Amino acid sequence: MEELYIGLMSGTSVDSVDSVLVNLANQKIQILAKISTTIPKYLKIQTLKATNSDNLSIQTTESLDNQFGILFAKAASNLLDINSINKSNIKAIGSHGQTIKHSPYPPHPYSLQVGSPEKIVELTGIRTVADFRSADIEANGEGAPLAPLFHQFVFKCNNLDKGIVINIGGISNLTSINNKKNETFGYDCGPGNCLLDAWARYHGKGDYDNAGKWASSGNIIPKLLKIMASDPFFSLNHPKSTGPDYFNLAWLKKKVDLLNQIPSGKDVQATLSELTAQIIFQELKKLESLKEKVYVCGGGIHNNFLVKNIQKKIRGKTLSTESLGIDPDYLEASCFAWLAQQRLKNVEFDLAKITGSKKLICLGKVWDVSG
Numbered sequence: 001m002e003e004l005y006i007g008l009m010s011g012t013s014v015d016s017v018d019s020v021l022v023n024l025a026n027q028k029i030q031i032l033a034k035i036s037t038t039i040p041k042y043l044k045i046q047t048l049k050a051t052n053s054d055n056l057s058i059q060t061t062e063s064l065d066n067q068f069g070i071l072f073a074k075a076a077s078n079l080l081d082i083n084s085i086n087k088s089n090i091k092a093i094g095s096h097g098q099t100i101k102h103s104p105y106p107p108h109p110y111s112l113q114v115g116s117p118e119k120i121v122e123l124t125g126i127r128t129v130a131d132f133r134s135a136d137i138e139a140n141g142e143g144a145p146l147a148p149l150f151h152q153f154v155f156k157c158n159n160l161d162k163g164i165v166i167n168i169g170g171i172s173n174l175t176s177i178n179n180k181k182n183e184t185f186g187y188d189c190g191p192g193n194c195l196l197d198a199w200a201r202y203h204g205k206g207d208y209d210n211a212g213k214w215a216s217s218g219n220i221i222p223k224l225l226k227i228m229a230s231d232p233f234f235s236l237n238h239p240k241s242t243g244p245d246y247f248n249l250a251w252l253k254k255k256v257d258l259l260n261q262i263p264s265g266k267d268v269q270a271t272l273s274e275l276t277a278q279i280i281f282q283e284l285k286k287l288e289s290l291k292e293k294v295y296v297c298g299g300g301i302h303n304n305f306l307v308k309n310i311q312k313k314i315r316g317k318t319l320s321t322e323s324l325g326i327d328p329d330y331l332e333a334s335c336f337a338w339l340a341q342q343r344l345k346n347v348e349f350d351l352a353k354i355t356g357s358k359k360l361i362c363l364g365k366v367w368d369v370s371g
Ligand SMILES: Nc1ncnc2c1ncn2[C@@H]1O[C@H](COP(=O)(O)OP(=O)(O)O)[C@@H](O)[C@H]1O
Pocket: 010, 011, 012, 013, 014, 015, 016, 168, 169, 170, 171, 193, 194, 196, 197, 207, 208, 209, 210, 211, 212, 297, 298, 299, 300, 302, 303, 304, 332
């Protein structure tokens, strides 16, 4: 008997809504269908503006909540229509939401995701699980990352005991898994693609630096690399999490301004690529995990120059999560489908080593179809 769930993910890169249909029967996962829905340019611009804004108005938040709710519902409905599947076969949708702000620090920790679950339920007629981060923050956790729980599950499905997963999205995060010792933890390493994307956009190179070609044409600026790498975030111990409301164009411009010359765009891009590779390498070194198998997912896997840089530093090949049966572009969407199932089963998680939360918690809230 199948247990069908839909997972919806729209990450900090604001590139697309990734939607998956998965079968989660018998504590296994099988991706049955997937689609990527491009986020319209006007909505992307509004979202990036809101992310970078210091005083976000209630009107803007409500408008984004509504627009993303509609977009998520369309993405889920399209996924079902294309595959001729009736909504009545779906147990639930797990929707992460679009992160606008993530600031898990005292005195007022919060993490804001938009994409109205009420709208998703209304337009799809499918029960929806969303708001996955609040309960963790209420339990004094950082609310992120949550994917390590799923990485651990995927390892178990593949009878693997140990390894590393690196997700290179807007932010890059790392999970260290040791199933034998029941020791899994994960945290954000820092910028993944977010600065590379921001700099490419700023220079009219499109939404991202395709395959890292622009970066590969530049030269690393050692002084800039040093300035950027000395940001206090990188020396924090885990648990730690961050977002593009911290690592953004304003952050980058401040660092570039500390140079006493105006650098060329491609040299800054080369330096950013080096920074992303270096921080991942340094975290692996800190964890004494350089010899572990490293599985990569997230859009950064398509940045050949970046991946090659990482491989050069760790002196070994990285693997795609495809080899674990999970498409690297849909791992996070699959994660939220799985988390929706865990929520409906009232599974409580101990995230002490991942987010730093202080008690066992169920992740997510359920929005049922009325009537
Ligand atoms: N062909 C490519 N070349 C370089 N970078 C790419 C390519 N395809 C995707 N990316 C990068 O991946 C990002 C999207 O990755 P994703 O995992 O969806 O991140 P997020 O979870 O933050 O949305 C893009 O913004 C871009 O930086």
